[in-house]
Each structure stands twice: as structure tokens, then as C-alpha cells.
Amino acid sequence: MARKPSGGLGRGLSALMADVSQEPEAAPDRPRRADQMVPVERIFPNPDQPRRHFTKERLDDLANSIREKGVIQPLILRKNPRDDDTYEIVAGERRWRAAQQAQLHEVPAIIREYNDTEALEVAIIENIQRADLNAIEEAQGYRDLMNRFGHTQEKVSEALGKSRSHIANLLRLLNLPDEVQDMVIDGALTAGHARALVTAEDPIGLGKQIAAKGLSVRDAERLAKGPKPASKSAKSSTKPEKDADTRALEGDLSAAMGMKVTIDHKPGGESGVVTIRYADLDQLDDICGKLSV
Amino acid sequence: MARKPSGGLGRGLSALMADVSQEPEAAPDRPRRADQMVPVERIFPNPDQPRRHFTKERLDDLANSIREKGVIQPLILRKNPRDDDTYEIVAGERRWRAAQQAQLHEVPAIIREYNDTEALEVAIIENIQRADLNAIEEAQGYRDLMNRFGHTQEKVSEALGKSRSHIANLLRLLNLPDEVQDMVIDGALTAGHARALVTAEDPIGLGKQIAAKGLSVRDAERLAKGPKPASKSAKSSTKPEKDADTRALEGDLSAAMGMKVTIDHKPGGESGVVTIRYADLDQLDDICGKLSV
DNA sequence: TTCCTGATGTTTCACGTGAAACATCGCCTA
DNA sequence: TAGGCGATGTTTCACGTGAAACATCAGGAA
Numbered sequence: 001m002a003r004k005p006s007g008g009l010g011r012g013l014s015a016l017m018a019d020v021s022q023e024p025e026a027a028p029d030r031p032r033r034a035d036q037m038v039p040v041e042r043i044f045p046n047p048d049q050p051r052r053h054f055t056k057e058r059l060d061d062l063a064n065s066i067r068e069k070g071v072i073q074p075l076i077l078r079k080n081p082r083d084d085d086t087y088e089i090v091a092g093e094r095r096w097r098a099a100q101q102a103q104l105h106e107v108p109a110i111i112r113e114y115n116d117t118e119a120l121e122v123a124i125i126e127n128i129q130r131a132d133l134n135a136i137e138e139a140q141g142y143r144d145l146m147n148r149f150g151h152t153q154e155k156v157s158e159a160l161g162k163s164r165s166h167i168a169n170l171l172r173l174l175n176l177p178d179e180v181q182d183m184v185i186d187g188a189l190t191a192g193h194a195r196a197l198v199t200a201e202d203p204i205g206l207g208k209q210i211a212a213k214g215l216s217v218r219d220a221e222r223l224a225k226g227p228k229p230a231s232k233s234a235k236s237s238t239k240p241e242k243d244a245d246t247r248a249l250e251g252d253l254s255a256a257m258g259m260k261v262t263i264d265h266k267p268g269g270e271s272g273v274v275t276i277r278y279a280d281l282d283q284l285d286d287i288c289g290k291l292s293v
Numbered sequence: 294m295a296r297k298p299s300g301g302l303g304r305g306l307s308a309l310m311a312d313v314s315q316e317p318e319a320a321p322d323r324p325r326r327a328d329q330m331v332p333v334e335r336i337f338p339n340p341d342q343p344r345r346h347f348t349k350e351r352l353d354d355l356a357n358s359i360r361e362k363g364v365i366q367p368l369i370l371r372k373n374p375r376d377d378d379t380y381e382i383v384a385g386e387r388r389w390r391a392a393q394q395a396q397l398h399e400v401p402a403i404i405r406e407y408n409d410t411e412a413l414e415v416a417i418i419e420n421i422q423r424a425d426l427n428a429i430e431e432a433q434g435y436r437d438l439m440n441r442f443g444h445t446q447e448k449v450s451e452a453l454g455k456s457r458s459h460i461a462n463l464l465r466l467l468n469l470p471d472e473v474q475d476m477v478i479d480g481a482l483t484a485g486h487a488r489a490l491v492t493a494e495d496p497i498g499l500g501k502q503i504a505a506k507g508l509s510v511r512d513a514e515r516l517a518k519g520p521k522p523a524s525k526s527a528k529s530s531t532k533p534e535k536d537a538d539t540r541a542l543e544g545d546l547s548a549a550m551g552m553k554v555t556i557d558h559k560p561g562g563e564s565g566v567v568t569i570r571y572a573d574l575d576q577l578d579d580i581c582g583k584l585s586v
Numbered sequence: 587t588t589c590c591t592g593a594t595g596t597t598t599c600a601c602g603t604g605a606a607a608c609a610t611c612g613c614c615t616a
Numbered sequence: 617t618a619g620g621c622g623a624t625g626t627t628t629c630a631c632g633t634g635a636a637a638c639a640t641c642a643g644g645a646a
Contacts (some may be wrong), residue, residue, distance in 0.1 A: 073366065108401070152593065163635045168594060192632050199596075217632055249581060256585045263577070274569040274580050277594080284556070287567050288542060290583050292549050388596045445623065462623060485602050492626075510602055514628080 037106040042086045043077065046119060062098035071095050074108040076126070078119060087111070088118045091126035121149060128160065135191035136181050139170040144172075172198045182209045192217040200224040245272050257290075259283055305428055330399040330429035335379045336370065337413060338386050347571055355391035364388050367401040369419070380404070383412045384419035414442060421453065429474050429482035432463040439464075465491045473500045485510040550583075 013036050017042065075092030089096055090112060099107045114122060127133070128141035153171070155165040173194050180203050183189040188211040196217065197203035210220050217249040253261040276287055341504060368385030380391055392400045403507050407415060420426070421434035438444050446464070450457040466477065466487050473496050476482040481504040489510065490496035546554040553570040571577045 154593075164594085165596085165635055165637090166633085168596085169634085172595070190632060192634095195596095216630075218599090218630090220463070253581060253584050274571065274577070274583075276567040276569075286569070288546060291546050291554070291569075447623075457624085458605055458607090458626085459603085461626085462604080465625070483602060485604095488626095509600075511629090513598090 005287040019156070020181065036109060036111070038075075038087060038109045039106045039211045040096070040100055040104060042110075043075070043096055043107070044080065044086060044088055046123065047095070059094070059098055059101065060207060062094065062100035066095070066098050066104065067102035071107045073100055074110050076105065077109045077111050077121065079111070079116050088119070090114055090122050115151070121145070124148075134185050134187075135170060135173060135194070136185050139173050142167050142171055143174060169195055177204055179204050183207050188215065193220045196224040257286070259287075329402060329404070331368075331370065331380060331402045332399045333389070333393055333397060336389055336400070336402075337373065337379060337381055338389070339381045339383065339416065352387070352391055352394065355387065356394035359388070359391050359397065360395035364397070364400045366394055367403050369415065370402045370404050371407050372404070381412070383407060383415050410442070414438070417441075427478050427480075428463060428466060428487070429478050430544075432466050435460050435464055436467060462488055470497055472497050476500050476504060483510065486513045489513040489517040500576070550579070 001239055046136050073092070073095065075095055076090040077087040077092075078090050080086040082086045087109070092109075096107065098288075112122075113258060124141050128138055128145075133141075142153075142156055145156050146153065147274045151159075153167045157167045157278060160167075170191065174179065175198055176184075180189070180197060184191060184194045189207055193210055193215075194207070195221065197206055200206050206220070206223055209215070210223070215223070250261055250263050253263075257276065262275045330582075366385070366388065368388055369383040370380035370385075371383050373379040373381045380402070385402075389400065405415075417434050417437045421431060421438075423430075435446075435449055438449050439446065444452075446457050447462045450460045453460075463484065466474065466484060468491055469477075469487060473482070473487060473490060477484060477487045482500055486503055487500070487509075490499055490513065491501050499513070499516055502508070503516070503581075508516070543554055543556050546556075550569065555568045556566075569580055571580060
């Protein structure tokens with residue numbers, strides 16, 4: 001399944017990164033085509049381009065915006081290898097679709113000469129860089145870069161300027177049931193909440209609970225640790241109940257001293273701590289007197 | 294100084310906001326001019342446009358990028374009221390400057406018909422929306438919107454989708470000495486660090502200390518509370534040093550008991566706690582025997 | 587088979603940001 | 617002048633994010 005790095009690794013992820021960044025930079029051996037307006041009907045999506053989740057609402061918004069102001073950011077196109085009169089979308093399919101919906105006749109475009117692998121990588125990278133990407137989409141982008149081009153998490157992290165663990169954590173979100181992933185997509189859960197659920201026993205149930213109650217990520221992490229610890233109170237696991245003998249002894253000593261005396265035995269062993277609270281220096285003298293005998 | 298809202302408030306901040314957002318929307322009564330390439334020499338900066346801090350490095354970067362790929366995001370221009378053959382920059386002066394540095398002959402532009410106040414507001418808003426804006430620049434934008442058009446913090450916050458206190462907090466940064474503001478601009482301090490210094494007695498000195506030691510915002514907040522608390526160590530304010538007498542007493546009792554005995558006196562009063570650590574049940578019996586006398 | 591190393595999986599929480607909560611100011615009206 | 621209210625000033629910290637630290641896995645070499 002994974003196509004081994006031909007153009008991908010040969011050119012390096014970071015080089016392709018630069019092609020996509022806000023101000024893509026043409027490689028020296030890649031003559032720059034002048035920006036131009038291209039008729040919409042001469043543009044076609046690349047069949048190999050990663051399928052993206054196009055929310056209808058977002059597409060509508062974008063179409064409305066384009067209807068009023070045109071396409072602000074140009075598409076990145078390459079000549080169609082099979083038809084010199086048409087172009088293939090490398091980046092900007094969403095804009096192209098919205099432009100059609102807005103019934104524009106032409107869109108601004110940058111023409112580049114990419115081979116198949118480069119085009120695919122550029123498309124994926126450009127998609128990852130979108131500001132309005134949700135965590136699932138971002139994770140899918142990382143997965144695509146790794147699965148299709150054999151990049152390691154480390155390589156992707158370096159190219160995109162994120163930590164390797166950040167990449168790993170986002171990827172793990174893709175292990176969640178679709179239902180939970182959808183909650184991330186539509187904003188009911190954040191990436192942090194969802195991440196806590198990756199190793200949980202019932203991610204769907206917990207996800208719904210977290211969303212319904214508006215719990216924080218810390219709460220989610222605690223809930224996700226499992227029903228077993230949750231069925232015991234924190235108190236009972238760290239402070240075992242004092243037995244009756246210890247409590248009686250505390251009472252006797254408190255009475256004898258006229259001060260509050262507590263005995264805190266460490267669980268499992270024989271050691272512990274006796275604590276005496278004094279109210280004034282006379283009482284402290286009293287304690288010292290008795291302990292010095 | 295503040296020009297009272299004529300077009301500004303009449304049209305509403307949010308309406309102008311939409312003009313600038315990623316996909317600016319033309320008002321119904323404002324016919325949309327087709328996108329076009331405009332010769333650089335026919336474009337002039339608006340003398341009333343807010344002066345922006347153009348880092349040479351950033352301008353170089355942008356010029357290099359433009360040299361390779363052209364201007365990706367079009368300028369927003371309006372016809373020059375005094376010369377029908379030229380245009381005035383409403384938004385995008387930085388791009389225009391970089392394009393000239395890159396020796397481009399023409400740039401992509403959107404032509405709009407704004408009156409003076411609208412043009413100024415659009416320029417400020419567009420500048421605020423820039424992704425690479427530092428906190429000081431952002432604050433300056435808010436201040437401009439308020440001072441030049443009489444908008445309140447509340448109004449600005451609503452239009453930009455931020456809380457009123459966020460607006461206020463950023464504005465307060467502008468009260469800092471230039472030296473501290475510069476540290477924010479060049480990244481030595483974050484907005485949070487700087488904010489903590491607004492009411493500090495020596496913001497410059499503290500700012501340098503925070504930056505040099507890489508302190509967190511919490512640390513900065515604590516430091517900024519004043520030199521009085523800062524001159525005492527945190528330990529001394531919560532755990533006063535035990536005096537020699539107390540330590541000697543602890544030693545005596547520990548020796549007499551054959552267990553670790555500590556005396557923790559509460560500051561300022563006469564009360565406190567005596568703690569005895571026992572290793573086994575025999576020692577516990579020993580303690581009880583002595584305390585029951 | 588064991589060991590080593592690169593790669594990946596997982597947990598935990600410090601961080602700066604943004605805003606809630608509170609405090610203060612300034613102006614206008616009764 | 618006092619009170620009310622809109623506007624602004626200030627403090628504090630909960631939040632989700634991102635990554636450090638640790639754990640585990642997988643594959644290859646000795």
C-alpha cells in the first residue's frame with residue numbers, strides 16, 4: 001500500500017514543505033509559470049488527491065465569500081499530463097468547488113510542474129497547513145504522509161516543526177471509534193479530550209459524558225483511567241480507615257495530654273507518625289517534659 | 294484627535310470587519326471591481342494609514358518570497374481621489390514595499406471604493422487580522438480603532454470576537470516602557486509576562502530578569518507584586534527558619550526517644566505541632582507510655 | 587538467541603492565553 | 617452632592633495544547 005519514497009524522499013519533505021508554505025518557493029530547476037486566471041472548466045481534480053471532508057456549510061460559506069470577492073488565494077495547478085489544454089489541481093480543490101458553486105468562470109492559479117508523487121505530497125502538506133483544519137483532518141494528513149511516502153513520525157515532525165510526540169498523539173486519535181472522531185470534528189470534544197479516550201474501555205460512552213457535562217481535559221484523563229479506580233474513592237486508596245483500637249488510643253492520649261493527638265499508621269507496615277498539636281508554649285513544655293523521661 | 298465616527302460608526306465595525314476578513318465581502322451598494330494586475334508605480338501608500346513597524350528582516354523575507362512566487366494575496370486599493378490614474382493602498386502596504394524590493398512591475402489587487410474613514414478603518418482591521426502580528430502591534434491596532442473612531446473596548450471586542458478584558462489587557466501593554474515593549478516585539482517576553490509588569494515598580498529591570506532566567510508567567514506575576522515580598526525567599530514567608538533553640542530541643546527529644554522528633558511552630562503565634570515518627574509497634578507503645586504519665 | 591537501536595505508544599502536566607471576577611473611574615442625572 | 621451606570625483597569629488562574637519523559641515494540645546484527 002505504501003508507495004516507497006521516490007520523488008518524495010529524494011526531494012525531502014522540507015523542500016516540498018517550502019512549496020506549500022504561505023509563500024511557496026519554486027525549486028531552482030523548476031521554472032516559474034506566471035500567475036494567471038484559468039477557466040474553471042479547464043481544471044480537474046487529481047483523482048489521487050486525498051479525499052477531504054468538505055462540510056457543506058463551510059463550502060457554502062466559502063462560495064458566498066468567493067461570490068462576493070473572488071478567489072483570494074490562487075489554486076496550485078499543474079498541466080494535465082494527458083491533455084495539454086487542461087490542468088490538474090495540486091492544491092485548492094476546495095476553492096475550486098466553491099468557485100464553481102459561486103458560478104465563477106475563472107480562478108487565479110499558479111502553475112507548477114510536479115511529478116505524481118510531488119503533487120500528492122504537496123496536496124497533503126497544503127492541506128495540513130490549513131488554518132481551519134480540525135485535529136482529525138490534521139492527523140489524517142500525517143498518516144497519509146507516513147503511509148504513502150514512508151516518512152517516519154520523526155521526519156514529519158521535523159518538516160512541520162512539531163514534536164514527534166505531537167504527531168504520535170494526533171495519529172492515535174485515528175484509532176478512536178468513528179463516533180468519537182465525529183465529536184472531535186464537530187467540536188463537541190477537543191483533541192485533548194479525545195486523546196484521553198484512546199486507551200479507555202468505553203470511549204464512546206465516556207466521550208458522550210464528557211461532552212454532555214462539559215468536563216475538562218484533566219477530568220477526561222481521570223475518567224479514562226478506568227472504572228476500577230473510579231469505583232473506589234481516592235480517600236480509601238490512600239488513607240485506609242483507622243481501626244477502632246487506634247482511634248481509642250488517640251482518644252486516651254488526647255485526654256491524658258489535654259491536646260489533640262493523632263496516630264497515622266502507614267499501611268502494610270509497622271511504622272507511622274504520632275502528631276501532637278499544642279496551643280501554647282506551656283503545652284510544648286509539657287510535651288517535652290513527658291518525652292524526656 | 295479622535296475623529297468622530299462618521300462613516301465609521303455609521304457602517305458599524307462588524308461590517309468593515311467583513312471587508313477585511315480572509316474573504317472580504319463587498320457591500321451591496323459598492324460595485325465590485327474585477328481583480329487585476331496594477332503597475333507598482335501607480336500605487337501609493339495612504340498618508341493617513343497607520344504606520345507599521347516593518348522589520349527589515351521580515352521585509353527581506355517577504356521580498357524574497359515575492360521574488361520567487363509573486364504576490365499571493367492581492368492588495369486592497371482604492372482609486373486615488375486626486376488622480377484617476379493612480380491608486381491608494383487601503384491594505385497591503387507591506388506587500389507593496391516587498392514587491393518593489395523584489396523589483397516586480399505589477400501586483401495583483403482588488404479595487405474598492407471606500408471613503409477616507411472607511412479606508413482607514415479597513416486598513417487597521419486588516420492589520421489586526423494578520424497572523425504574524427505581535428501583541429504590541431495588535432494592541433496598537435485596538436488603540437487606533439478606539440482613538441480614531443471613538444469605539445469602546447466593548448465594541449471592538451464584539452467586532453473582533455474577543456473578550457473586552459482581552460482588549461483591555463493588550464491595551465495596557467502600551468503603557469509599558471518602550472524597552473519592555475521591544476522585548477515583547479522581539480520575542481524575549483510574551484504578552485503574559487509583559488502584562489504582569491504593567492503595574493510593577495521596575496518593569497524594565499524585572500523584564501530583563503525574567504527574560505534572562507526564562508521565568509514563567511506565574512513567576513513573573515509573583516515577581517511583579519513588589520520588591521517587598523520579593524526580597525524574602527518564598528520559604529521564609531511560608532516556613533520561617535527554625536531557631537536554634539527549637540532545633541536543639543528536637544535533637545534532645547529525638548535522642549531521648551530514639552525516634553525522629555520534629556517541632557513545627559506556627560509563625561506569629563504560640564501554637565504548633567510536635568511530630569514523632571515510630572518505626573515499629575514497640576516504639577508506638579513507648580510513646581503511649583510516656584504520654585500517658 | 588540476545589542485545590541494541592530506531593520507531594512508535596502513552597502519560598502527565600507546565601505553559602501562555604484568554605476571560606471571569608472584581609475594582610475603579612468618569613460622567614451624568616436627580 | 618450622591619448615586620447609578622457605562623467604561624475601563626486589574627488580578628488570577630482554568631483551560632487545552634504541546635512536548636518531556638518514560639514505556640514498549642520491531643527488526644536487524646552479532
